[in-house]
Amino acid sequence: EAEGASDHGPAALGSAPLLDVRMLARHGGPRVRELYLERLVAGEIRSCYAMTEPDVPGTDPFLTATHAEQQPDGTWSVTGRKWFTSGAANADLVTVLARTDGTAGDRDGLSLLLVPTASPGFRVERELPLLGAGGQWEIELDHVTVPGDHMIGERGRALAVAGERLQLGRTLRALRWLGQAQRAFDLMCERAVARTGSRGPLAGHQLVQQHVFDALLALRTTRPLVHEAVALLGAGRDAHTEVGLAKVAAARTLQQVTDSAIQIHGAAGLGPDTALPALFRTGRAARILDGPDELHITSVARRVLRAYGERPATPR
Numbered sequence: 001e002a003e004g005a006s007d008h009g010p011a012a013l014g015s016a017p018l019l020d021v022r023m024l025a026r027h028g029g030p031r032v033r034e035l036y037l038e039r040l041v042a043g044e045i046r047s048c049y050a051m052t053e054p055d056v057p058g059t060d061p062f063l064t065a066t067h068a069e070q071q072p073d074g075t076w077s078v079t080g081r082k083w084f085t086s087g088a089a090n091a092d093l094v095t096v097l098a099r100t101d102g103t104a105g106d107r108d109g110l111s112l113l114l115v116p117t118a119s120p121g122f123r124v125e126r127e128l129p130l131l132g133a134g135g136q137w138e139i140e141l142d143h144v145t146v147p148g149d150h151m152i153g154e155r156g157r158a159l160a161v162a163g164e165r166l167q168l169g170r171t172l173r174a175l176r177w178l179g180q181a182q183r184a185f186d187l188m189c190e191r192a193v194a195r196t197g198s199r200g201p202l203a204g205h206q207l208v209q210q211h212v213f214d215a216l217l218a219l220r221t222t223r224p225l226v227h228e229a230v231a232l233l234g235a236g237r238d239a240h241t242e243v244g245l246a247k248v249a250a251a252r253t254l255q256q257v258t259d260s261a262i263q264i265h266g267a268a269g270l271g272p273d274t275a276l277p278a279l280f281r282t283g284r285a286a287r288i289l290d291g292p293d294e295l296h297i298t299s300v301a302r303r304v305l306r307a308y309g310e311r312p313a314t315p316r
Contacts, residue, residue, distance in 0.1 A: 001175045004176025007278075009176070017043075017047055019168060019169050021041055024037050027161050028114070029149050029150075032114060036093060045093065048086055048091040048094050049165075053081060053083065059291060061110065061162070062110070063104050064080075064099055065081075066081070066097065068096075068098040068113055070100070075146060075148050076100075076113055076145070076148065077143050077144070077146075078098055078113060078144045079141055079144070081138070081141070082138070083128060087137075088124055088137035094115050094139070095112055096141065097111075097112060098112075098113055100156060108157075112152040112158045112161055113150055115146050119146070120145070121141060121142040121145070122140075167243050171229050171230055171239075171247075173247070173286070173289070173290055174226045174250035174251075175250075177250040181215075181219060184276060185257050185261065187261050187274060187275070189212060191261070192212065212260075218257055225242070225245050225246045226246040226249070228242050228246070229245070241300050241303050244296035248293050251287045255283030
């Protein structure tokens, strides 16, 4: 959370590759771990993750069009296009979700392949100028040859690994969004106390106090939700419901608190002299990144209702 309050926290403190390091440590083969793991941890090489595709709904990975064919020598030939690939321009490795078996729409047959970006046929096409999310790239793979032992996890079982990764990734994002929301809250309160007009400081105005109260309430009610998800993940327990609640709550809180902070700053809150415009853009993007809010809302609600359907009815 403290790291997330800084624009450069994850990179400066070395936690940016945490998801890839954990994934390779748990699901990479011996050669993958030997070649890359220590170097990733040391910051000598960089990695990224490519799952989303331009023409495929991000909430429906079963329709993934990128495909990989195994060659007679055991290597894989990977072809496809991905976007929203964070840090692809400077990455040495990219983990690619590709179909290795079956056809588009099948629930099985998706695999993860670790692709060295120096491989012939790998291209970074363009950076995507996104609202609130820098460093996102579109990449193309044109019959890229990947060693046979660079598959991550079991063949056809990519979504189990991806789901594990996403739970941790969403929780880390929620923690960072909390840190950013706290940063916006601090800026708002400092402005309210310091800014004085003919009627005294802004802090004396009831409508300003309303902004402060609502923002504090959002922070105080969101933080326990996020920390509950953290505790469950740390204990190795299922946290799908808690992660969904935390992700939606943290994204909403960041946008709400930053919006109030901008309002209290007035015109200055729209300009380049504070971090607020960037924080607001991040808050808006947060409601789509790592799955749109609607995905998590329906997923959590279905889980809750399914549990009620499986237990005896409460006596009336």
